[in-house]
Amino acid sequence: MSDFLHTLFRGLYPPYIFFVIWGIVARIHSSRWRRFDMLLLGSFLLFDLFAAFQVWIFYGILETQARYLRIALPLCLPFAAEGALAAWNLLKREKHIRLFTLTVLAVLLAFDVYSSYSPLVQQYRRPTKRIGRLLSQQAASLIKEDWRPQPKPAGFDQMKCDHYQSGRRPLVQTCNPMRAVGYLCGGQEYRELFGLWGFSPDYIATPNREAPLPGYVLLGEVKSDGQTAYVFKLTAEKQ
Amino acid sequence: MTPFFSNAFAAWKIAEALEHGGFPCTMFGEDMLLAAKIIETGGAIGYCADAMVIHEHQESVYSLFQRGRTVGDFHRLHPELLHRFGGPLRPPLDANLPFIALRLLAKTLGYAWGRFRVQLTPWLIFALLWLFLLPAITLFDFMDPDVTNRYAPMAESFAAGDWQYAFHPRIPPMLPVCAGIIAWLLSCGGYLACRLAGALFLTSGIFPLYWGTKHVYGFRVATVATLMYAGCTRLFRLGYYGMRESICVFGVLLLFQAAVRLRMRSAGWWWYLVFAAGEATLLLTRGDMASFALATMAMLLFWDILRHHHPLRTLGVTVALLVMMLPALGYNYRMIGYPVTDVRQATILRRICRQFPVLKMLENPHPQVSLDIDVPTVEADDE
Numbered sequence: 001m002s003d004f005l006h007t008l009f010r011g012l013y014p015p016y017i018f019f020v021i022w023g024i025v026a027r028i029h030s031s032r033w034r035r036f037d038m039l040l041l042g043s044f045l046l047f048d049l050f051a052a053f054q055v056w057i058f059y060g061i062l063e064t065q066a067r068y069l070r071i072a073l074p075l076c077l078p079f080a081a082e083g084a085l086a087a088w089n090l091l092k093r094e095k096h097i098r099l100f101t102l103t104v105l106a107v108l109l110a111f112d113v114y115s116s117y118s119p120l121v122q123q124y125r126r127p128t129k130r131i132g133r134l135l136s137q138q139a140a141s142l143i144k145e146d147w148r149p150q151p152k153p154a155g156f157d158q159m160k161c162d163h164y165q166s167g168r169r170p171l172v173q174t175c176n177p178m179r180a181v182g183y184l185c186g187g188q189e190y191r192e193l194f195g196l197w198g199f200s201p202d203y204i205a206t207p208n209r210e211a212p213l214p215g216y217v218l219l220g221e222v223k224s225d226g227q228t229a230y231v232f233k234l235t236a237e238k239q
Numbered sequence: 240m241t242p243f244f245s246n247a248f249a250a251w252k253i254a255e256a257l258e259h260g261g262f263p264c265t266m267f268g269e270d271m272l273l274a275a276k277i278i279e280t281g282g283a284i285g286y287c288a289d290a291m292v293i294h295e296h297q298e299s300v301y302s303l304f305q306r307g308r309t310v311g312d313f314h315r316l317h318p319e320l321l322h323r324f325g326g327p328l329r330p331p332l333d334a335n336l337p338f339i340a341l342r343l344l345a346k347t348l349g350y351a352w353g354r355f356r357v358q359l360t361p362w363l364i365f366a367l368l369w370l371f372l373l374p375a376i377t378l379f380d381f382m383d384p385d386v387t388n389r390y391a392p393m394a395e396s397f398a399a400g401d402w403q404y405a406f407h408p409r410i411p412p413m414l415p416v417c418a419g420i421i422a423w424l425l426s427c428g429g430y431l432a433c434r435l436a437g438a439l440f441l442t443s444g445i446f447p448l449y450w451g452t453k454h455v456y457g458f459r460v461a462t463v464a465t466l467m468y469a470g471c472t473r474l475f476r477l478g479y480y481g482m483r484e485s486i487c488v489f490g491v492l493l494l495f496q497a498a499v500r501l502r503m504r505s506a507g508w509w510w511y512l513v514f515a516a517g518e519a520t521l522l523l524t525r526g527d528m529a530s531f532a533l534a535t536m537a538m539l540l541f542w543d544i545l546r547h548h549h550p551l552r553t554l555g556v557t558v559a560l561l562v563m564m565l566p567a568l569g570y571n572y573r574m575i576g577y578p579v580t581d582v583r584q585a586t587i588l589r590r591i592c593r594q595f596p597v598l599k600m601l602e603n604p605h606p607q608v609s610l611d612i613d614v615p616t617v618e619a620d621d622e
Binding site: 039074080081117 | 371375379380381382384387388389391392396401404407408409410430444452455456459460461462463464471472473474476477479482484488491492495498499502527530534535538574575582583585586587607608609610611612
């Protein structure tokens with residue numbers, strides 16, 4: 001429950017909510033609050049309400065993601081802008097306060113730019129993500145080199161209504177930081193539904209040295225920053 | 240004929256000037272406005288080539304820009320002068336020296352900004368946002384499993400004309416189709432195409448946000464709101480993740496702009512189409528947007544009955560919406576047996592059909608895929 005509430009809070013995007021509240025108060029205080037404002041604010045709250053409980057509506061689980069809630073964020077930006085302008089009008093009156101505000105704004109802007117790119121920067125700087133990305137790329141090129149296109153086996157075109165499969169081979173079983181290996185090598189990630197249809201993964205990329213399943217042989221290993229991943233290949237007689 | 244007249248080197252016939260109301264109250268150009276008024280009522284202004292006046296400014300390039308902006312502002316606020324006497328922009332006579340060219344450029348840019356800033360602002364923010372998004376898309380990898388396992392292969396299948404894998408009942412077609420078109424046009428991979436599509440929709444959202452906000456709250460609020468939109472880190476990230484949420488943001492903003500215009504009595508019929516397009520964008524992007532889309536349709540119906548005493552316009556929007564969604568509805572009717580945009584809506588419709596057998600006619604008795612769905616696990620945000 002606390003996770004759910006925390007996600008809701010993050011989804012409302014706290015840096016702007018302060019200005020949104022200021023903007024709403026400023027409009028009400030100056031008697032400029034109109035029916036359309038009510039409609040806009042109501043739509044924003046309604047959207048977030050639906051977004052917060054959509055997983056619960058469909059599956060009965062109380063979970064959501066902050067990015068689902070942020071879809072409606074632009075609806076409260078007019079209020080946030082009013083709030084920001086009201087704040088600026090208050091702060092610009094004296095020169096030294098104006099200079100201080102502009103300096104704070106410049107610092108916030110720099111932080112904003114950094115924050116915008118930070119998930120990308122983390123892909124290159126945070127060890128787990130960097131290693132996962134590099135190992136994925138190396139494992140994918142290893143598989144790509146080894147894979148010889150084969151005719152699709154019977155029943156491979158099946159579809160399940162709630163899981164997409166791209167109809168591509170090779171099927172690559174991977175774990176979390178390397179889930180893109182299947183796509184990068186031109187195939188797709190091996191998921192449970194393939195097992196239900198009777199198909200085995202063509203390759204397995206794993207951090208463990210031992211063969212994860214009988215019938216697989218080591219194709220090669222890839223290394224990055226002292227971490228190693230092992231790529232196993234389904235033997236011909238098992239196919 | 241020109242109404243150009245500057246108090247810096249002019250003499251007025253005071254009686255004549257007072258007869259025409261004197262100098263109007265304005266931030267700039269009171270002399271020119273009065274001169275124009277005199278000319279329009281049959282009077283005249285004259286130029287004395289022998290007169291000598293010393294009038295000098297040490298103008299920097301920036302102050303020339305500001306001067307140009309002030310003149311542009313003046314012409315934006317008094318377009319009747321331009322209609323009556325023509326525009327002020329003439330080809331420069333002696334712009335052969337780079338310094339003069341630079342000064343002229345500053346003045347012209349200032350003038351353009353002053354005169355056209357209302358139109359230019361969203362385009363500048365649009366360009367600025369692309370400027371920041373393009374390096375994020377082209378230089379950095381961000382391998383989200385949803386994109387690599389679903390949307391990117393679907394886009395590639397669409398670009399290759401492999402329709403069997405280009406569509407799926409679980410994933411409404413908006414992102415795969417748009418990314419597929421981009422992949423086909425640019426001959427690029429589905430992963431890059433998804434990220435470009437996400438960025439395109441995010442940046443396009445600037446226009447409905449700006450024009451809608453300007454209409455209700457004015458230019459300053461619209462400019463700041465649009466800048467806050469471009470500067471919102473979490474929305475910006477949606478632009479390069481390559482996921483569906485940025486398309487939903489665009490859909491919500493289309494609804495916003497349509498709502499702004501529809502509250503006016505003079506709203507044209509095309510704003511109803513924009514409303515329908517906003518609804519369709521939401522429904523064809525994420526299945527779980529159906530509840531919000533239904534709520535906004537209910538609001539439109541309520542407003543329509545209140546304003547026009549009949550729901551004909553809402554009916555029109557519904558028909559337009561159904562036409563826009565028809566291919567997706569037809570696909571899912573064939574595949575999973577219900578005319579919906581997402582498999583989760585089908586499970587709810589199935590429950591409703593069981594409660595109300597009269598609705599059984601909506602069911603396809605021979606769907607290609609059975610409607611058994613697993614409960615998913617919601618993964619934590621990667622933030």
